[in-house]
Amino acid sequence: MVERLSAEARKSALVELSGWAETSGREAITRTFTFRDFNEAFGFMSRAALIAEKNDHHPEWKNVYKTVEVVLATHEAGGVTARDIDLAKAMNAIARQLGVA
Numbered sequence: 001m002v003e004r005l006s007a008e009a010r011k012s013a014l015v016e017l018s019g020w021a022e023t024s025g026r027e028a029i030t031r032t033f034t035f036r037d038f039n040e041a042f043g044f045m046s047r048a049a050l051i052a053e054k055n056d057h058h059p060e061w062k063n064v065y066k067t068v069e070v071v072l073a074t075h076e077a078g079g080v081t082a083r084d085i086d087l088a089k090a091m092n093a094i095a096r097q098l099g100v101a
Helices: 007-015 038-054 082-097
Strands: 029-034 060-064 067-072
Touching: 029 082, 038 060, 038 067, 038 082, 067 082
Parallel strands: none
Antiparallel strands: 029 067, 060 067
16 A cells, blocks of 8 residues: 655645645645646646556546646545655646646
8 A cells, every 4th residue: 555645745745846735624735737728638638647547546637628627645545645746746747748837
């Protein structure tokens, strides 16, 4: 089983994750990505889905037009783990490639 990060480790990881923050009311991290249009948002989700599936670690997310809201937590660990941090880094890299900071 994957180990949950301590509050200190989670805060330290968030310092290096542009745009990500702790989720209010639960142990998770969240970010909202805004793209130029629906096609770009869907492309982001498709690319992120391939990484998530490869790592057997899936996000909670919602897409409305050009916005993608993401929440990451490892349910089996009851909070944020290294798997969430890695997926957040991958999502940030995909967004940067699409011109989203």
